[in-house]
Amino acid sequence: MDFAPSRLSADMVDAMWQFMHDRVFPAEPVWKAQLAELGPHATPPVLADLKRDARHRGLWNLFLPTVSGLSNLEYAPVAEVTGWSPVIAPEAINCQAPDTGNMELLHLFGTPEQRKRWLEPLLAGDLRSAYAMTEPQVASSDATNIETSIVRDGDDYVIDGVKWWITGVADERCQVFIVMGKTNPEAPPHQQQSMIIVPRDTPGVEVVRSLPIFGYQDQHGHCEITFTAVRVPAANLLGEEGAGFALAQARLGPGRIHHAMRAIGMSERALSLLVDRARSRTAFGTVLADQGVVQQLIADSRIEIDQVRLLVEKTAWLIDHHGAKGARTEIAAIKVAAPAVATRVIDRAIEVFGGAGVSDDTPLAYFYAWARVLRIVDGPDAVHRRTIARQEFQRPRR
Template identity: 60%
Template sequence: MSDYELPPPSKRARDLRERMARFLREDVLPAEAEYERYRREAGPDDHVLPPVVEELKKQARSEGLWNLFLPAESGLTQLEYAPIAELSGWSLDLAPEAINCQAPDSGNMELLHLLGTEQQTREWLRPLLAGEIRSGFAMTEPEVASSDATNIATRITKDGGDYVINGRKWWTSGAMDPRCAFFIVMGKTDPTAATHRQQTMVLVPRDTPGVTVVRDYPVFGHHDQHGHAEVQFTDVRVPVQNVIGEEGGGFAAAQARLGPGRIHHCMRAIGAAERALAMLVARAKSRTAFGSPLSDKGVVRQQIAESRVELEQARLLCHHTSHVIDVRGNKAAKDLVAMAKVVVPRTAATIIDRAIQVHGGAGISDATPLAAMYGWHRAMRLFDGPDEVHIEAIAKAELRRESPLP
């Protein structure tokens, strides 16, 4: 079987996908109103998880919809997980956490599963897998161009049996949640080493002296429940046993973490685009303008058709990439991951934008989820590497490729 021949899903994978669809339809989407009511009444500065999500988590566990992102836990391939992750993308605030597949925890769980010590697994990975705590990933910095990870300026200095950390991070997703128990922090341990051996990842409990969560950053004015925080690390001291992997291995660890994380973001974005298209079609059928339904207007029909074409193309790329990860590994799939990371967020944002246009005023307000969906998927073109970085990597790979001509 070639990389382009996608294997059929197993019976168990098909069953889980059907269970997820039912869970989304009967439990998650109906819970959105209660989630939004709680968040609206609590206000943007409150980051407590609305109780309805804990109820959904219990329901998901009883349905076997739990930790499906991690092959070692679920037994699913990335390709088999993709349709389930897509469904979770229909309700980004509720569904991923309900099934314990939310970022940044899923990426941190992958990292700890790959590189964590027995103690780190016991103290941090197992509670994350159980959905008892949350975590943050502290990599991006405000003072440097973090699209180039070698620019990271946070210093991690060895002092006897400890590491001492000094630096400022931002866009540390998950940090505002009261359940956030620890951060994985990336910084420089040896600025004189080879470029890709200067960085190290260290596990830092949130309550460590010197850790200050400064503020939350909104995404296009929308404050997520878990938050995207600025975090200051001032003389933060942790034992050297808190290193993730090995000293100097931070860059490689970041690549190992971000590969699956990027494709999982893409899987969920396909779901968001599918929901936006469904909303676009429903609105076009239900609204009349200038004497006929919007669905009779040629310009609207064109937008619907182009959205479906673009969505199917993006889904195929996402599934192909997932399959290559399954059969050949993250490193072999890195160029495809870069392509998906460029194509899928652009496609999702474009389709959501069309749905906003057809919804008029409702599309740019909180009367529909479209405005928040657009903000997140536009931001997705920046986080986990901006488009320009991925395009440069794709071009370099193509220039190195031998001609396919005989």
């Protein structure tokens, strides 16, 4: 395994850092002020300027190998840089969840008509999408539990069910949902589910509410949605009937690389803030940087960040060379490890900042909330530990 950056990857990382310093970091207070004025789910006008500049710089759709020419390993450090400003930077370069996963699904499994209608405007950044799987009444960590029904009726499918924690739906630009439900409850457990494309304006679709995370209205809203006798053409089925679970697994591999590297980016920014604070703050007659307890916080953070980055790079290399199935254990491992490290590093930074760390004067409080949520989204830690343990039981012993 060789994790040395390619020339293309190194150039993209350099360009991304330049964009961060030139545009993204200065835009953070502007973004915050515009949302305060227009509402938590509005589109800040500064975003359009950022997106135009990103496209001009060639920083657009970098997550998709067939578009950018970047492998998962090559894109990983770019994703890390965007994690320094996780609300703004990914969206500014059209590499934000859940759109990235939906674009991958449409690219891999969509019909020509589906790609024309939905993938092309998503790649252009003209609209946004949502991925509707999680449900309030079942443990959605086991996707075979989902209860939403997708029933064939002539040339249509009829959808009934309730979804929640559906990211991005409070944003008026979110015009299409990829919905996962059951088309055949009598089939084997992993062949009961299918995915179908549902335009937002379809009769019977109701956005009930937006759910905050630790009080933050995050990622353009995580919403509860009801589907009541929602009728869409059979041509909206994504892939084949019964392939929903397999499509979901294909969607999650690269996406977890992105989440993990952005978590590392948040960790790096938290550590940078911690170091700056330690150098500038005095307590008990000496700067914090000279106190052994603070030095230990810094050292532990550096060790853990570098360890988890290597694990994510290994996972990205395995996906590139062996596909998501060949990296199943590692994908589960980074989903546990990266948010856990981020939570610990951010917590240490908050400790050094004291009261300022839990306020909105720094990004640390939001970072902590989002890092903690990452331990639940895309499957909770316990599920991924179960996957790792099962793989370990199957590993040949020497």
